[in-house]
Amino acid sequence: MLQIERVADDVYVFTSDLYAQVTAGAVITPAGAALIDTLLFPQETREMRKFIEKKLECPIRYLILTHYHADHTYGASFFPEAEVVSHAKCRELLDTVGRVGLKRAQQQNSELRGLKLVLPEVVFSEGPLELRLGNKTMILNHAPGHSEDLITVLVKEDKVLFASDTMMPIPVLADGDYKEYIESLKYILNYELENVVQGHGEVVLRGEVGKTVEALIEYITTVEAEVKSALEHGKRRKDLAYFDLPSMGRSAILLSGLVADLHEANLDYMYDLLSKTVSALPHLIEYDEDVF
Numbered sequence: 456m457l458q459i460e461r462v463a464d465d466v467y468v469f470t471s472d473l474y475a476q477v478t479a480g481a482v483i484t485p486a487g488a489a490l491i492d493t494l495l496f497p498q499e500t501r502e503m504r505k506f507i508e509k510k511l512e513c514p515i516r517y518l519i520l521t522h523y524h525a526d527h528t529y530g531a532s533f534f535p536e537a538e539v540v541s542h543a544k545c546r547e548l549l550d551t552v553g554r555v556g557l558k559r560a561q562q563q564n565s566e567l568r569g570l571k572l573v574l575p576e577v578v579f580s581e582g583p584l585e586l587r588l589g590n591k592t593m594i595l596n597h598a599p600g601h602s603e604d605l606i607t608v609l610v611k612e613d614k615v616l617f618a619s620d621t622m623m624p625i626p627v628l629a630d631g632d633y634k635e636y637i638e639s640l641k642y643i644l645n646y647e648l649e650n651v652v653q654g655h656g657e658v659v660l661r662g663e664v665g666k667t668v669e670a671l672i673e674y675i676t677t678v679e680a681e682v683k684s685a686l687e688h689g690k691r692r693k694d695l696a697y698f699d700l701p702s703m704g705r706s707a708i709l710l711s712g713l714v715a716d717l718h719e720a721n722l723d724y725m726y727d728l729l730s731k732t733v734s735a736l737p738h739l740i741e742y743d744e745d746v747f
């Protein structure tokens with residue numbers, strides 16, 4: 456069952472039961488609704504639409520896409536009347552990588568065959584972009600790191616931040632830049648917030664925001680340091696098998712166990728990336744003692 460949660464008077468969060476607890480949001484105003492992302496599978500996006508239009512009786516005016524990844528954008532064609540807003544880079548990536556990905560996904564999964572690629576009509580590059588609808592102000596901020604095009608959405612009046620995949624139980628690094636990821640996480644600490652809606656997983660409440668952000672930054676810096684040290688000691692990728700989530704004091708069962716796979720992918724990514732720049736330290740190359 457799609458989980459529907461009210462995080463402020465007029466702000467709703469929809470959490471998928473079918474794919475990795477991915478989230479979407481709706482900001483309800485007398486002038487209509489602004490959605491933040493869609494869900495991956497049509498049946499859940501339809502359910503979300505029905506809830507907003509039938510139950511809340513609110514027409515949908517805007518659809519903000521936080522980044523081009525499939526799990527956040529595949530429902531966009533269910534809202535043909537909405538003005539679609541994103542970062543300019545998101546439009547570009549949807550039109551290239553996204554187009555190819557959708558075709559492939561449709562070949563593999565018949566449930567996705569009816570979907571159409573939707574390209575945002577309102578885009579911005581520098582930001583922040585302030586979007587006003589009814590009595591709400593949404594501030595869209597570029598926050599690259601998880602992906603190049605990612606934006607976060609602050610609902611100013613309610614102090615609710617839709618952080619998208621900048622915040623999720625384990626950061627996913629491979630399609631972005633981990634240094635930018637850290638900067639985007641640090642930026643979140645500047646806001647005064649009531650709630651943060653993560654791209655995947657549970658809503659983070661006010662008292663937990665600081666420590667959750669710090670833990671995500673620490674995860675990235677620890678992965679970087681451990682992989683760097685392994686490379687300096689001439690270790691191979693498979694030598695990092697011990698460096699799993701429990702060894703870092705983290706749960707390996709969140710997102711139905713998917714976090715363990717995400718962590719493995721992060722190690723692969725970091726190992727490949729750093730192996731281009733880090734070489735084994737000379738004093739750590741093992742010499743035969745007899746030589747000296």
Ligand SMILES: [Zn+2]
Nearest residue numbers: 524526620654
């Ligand atoms: Zn995602």
